[in-house]
Amino acid sequence: MSSLVIEKMDQAIGILQETDTDVWLTFVRETSAVRDPALSLIYGPATLTWQSALLLARSGECIAIVGHFDAETAARTKAYTEVIPYHESIRPHLQEVLARFAPQRIAINYSLDDVGADGLTHGMHELLRAHLAGTPYASRLVSAEKIIGALRGRKTPTEIDRIRAAIETTEQIYARTFATLRPGMTERAASDFMHRLLVEFDVEAAWDYEGCPIVNFGPDSPVGHVTPTETVLAPGQIIHFDFGVRQDEYCSDIQRVGYFLAPGENRPPEPVRHGFATIVQAIEAAVAEMRPGRTGVEIDTAARAAVTGAGYEEFKHATGHHLGRTAHDGGGVLGPAWERYGDAPLRILEAGHVYTVEPSLFVEGYGEIGIEENVLITGAGCEFLSRPQTELIVLREGR
């Protein structure tokens, strides 16, 4: 575990130098109740209890000021050059360490647009200002969103290996799930089957358990972040899943789509085939644009145009998002310039980023079509980490 933390800490120091930041301060407490998403990157999976300050300086010094109870755990991360335990108040220690570095810019974990960089609570922000009152540092606080976005976004080789492993597990679970589908099966039963495979593979759901997988059988199943229903699989319906696993702390997030032939059909009807082909083309259009230097909105525009150009209503979500320690990882988004996305669609794609690509459309009378692939940005362009779905999974009675 701690080798990955050290790998990310080394990366973080480089990002501090690159962004001209003197000190990055992660300020947390009772992380079992509210956990700053940045904490796992620079501390690992353990929790911190009392007010705790993790300071990374551009010089490479890394200092943890923690309640005395947590000092041994902090030391065991081997990621900190100094662990300072305290008994009553963090304030004098925090002031002393900041005075040592005399930083002009102190980056703290808040962001309007990037939830992964917004782990500082408002109460902790007020406490921090109180701790720094009367020092020059209270007015030198800036957002760490660029640092955290870069650190979360740029996957190290260890992180990419873990994401690949989560994807491999997901593909095995999908293969076994599609092999078990029969008319009369409910969405709930399909979800239960996949939950049993989570146990068998000893992995967790990539997002909240009750809603992972999302299952949509046919046109009447509610689309969106909804737990599977008692809707029954019937011939002549589109079958749609959105599912991922968290394995060794890293996630996959993959959508797959199938069609159950109706009696007398030899292949899916034309509207279903056209919808499926449109989504495959939309993914191809997105991936053709994905390389270092492009922005998220450019990728989104390419995928969105492929869907609307084929005569479908545009999908009401982003084309994709970062993937990593969480299924919806922080940083930029491959999304449109809608108010709710803020500046996130304008972020630049970089080598080492891993994104989902997930355009969707609805085929009247048949159901939801969505494919979601997982894609790594490389030096030259990009690479599928998932085996892309280019053929509709066609099921029939009496297989």
Next chain:
Amino acid sequence: MSSLVIEKMDQAIGILQETDTDVWLTFVRETSAVRDPALSLIYGPATLTWQSALLLARSGECIAIVGHFDAETAARTKAYTEVIPYHESIRPHLQEVLARFAPQRIAINYSLDDVGADGLTHGMHELLRAHLAGTPYASRLVSAEKIIGALRGRKTPTEIDRIRAAIETTEQIYARTFATLRPGMTERAASDFMHRLLVEFDVEAAWDYEGCPIVNFGPDSPVGHVTPTETVLAPGQIIHFDFGVRQDEYCSDIQRVGYFLAPGENRPPEPVRHGFATIVQAIEAAVAEMRPGRTGVEIDTAARAAVTGAGYEEFKHATGHHLGRTAHDGGGVLGPAWERYGDAPLRILEAGHVYTVEPSLFVEGYGEIGIEENVLITGAGCEFLSRPQTELIVLREGR
């Protein structure tokens, strides 16, 4: 599930009236990445993705403004009188709903002292101010800490039943664990044994898995929030555990202590017996003070005086904390008036509160002694939810 949410929502409306608050606004996004601890009380275990506003009004109206993807799940909670889905921006909807209530005071989820009431991130606080810019409401934001503290603290009958069940499971796990201890066993092996029982009982660890249980064999084991080590159990040592489970969303948090007799000993040595008796007395002193109307610092003072009065160094932590959805629940603390606890020790105990009581001391040469009981405040006084440990668990070779 949703019946508990409805139970807590009803309670919340009463607390709004009691605290003279017009609207309580919980403002969240991507709760799979950063989860406001208040969310489970008023929404259940599901996640929300886009910026979402859950508004409870003193009139009893409960309105959820959520991304369209989440609308079906919000409706299924059956806890909201109105669910407003949106596609692009929450702002106009939020302004419209607030205008409808024209609140003088809007409580939002931040707190300097209570982590359970501090789920609003600083970035979300800034976004909320931007959404309300130009309206009269931007200047009417107040802390919801009293509301959330009361709501989390006052357990409903359903919640108390669940905590009792978690405690019962914990006591069974302790009984089986103490029965398996033998000299030569490592702390890590004892922890692994308890982790297997978590699977057998189909419950989770009450806090981070690696550090739950805390295990201390003898005087050289590091005390505090430390994962179990390769330290080996030897005769003549104190055995100390701190452990809890989360079962059906509610937690236990219990410490138990034993002693392994050295060859030739018929009973634990005097320093161990004296230390144990002191901690039992400290718990009795605390519990004698625990009733509605007392403050946390009064309880802490009673327990602390029992330990220092017996000649031991005072313990460097609070005597106890709330217990509920998390092991360290929010609200007040049974603690000393140290700066790090802020105002939390001054909060009043109320009927329905559940606290841990956990004084500790160290016996030189033998190890850590800590007992932790779980106690319900009743109308008249208090009641042990755990079966209090009043006898040292004495183990011997060749049992």
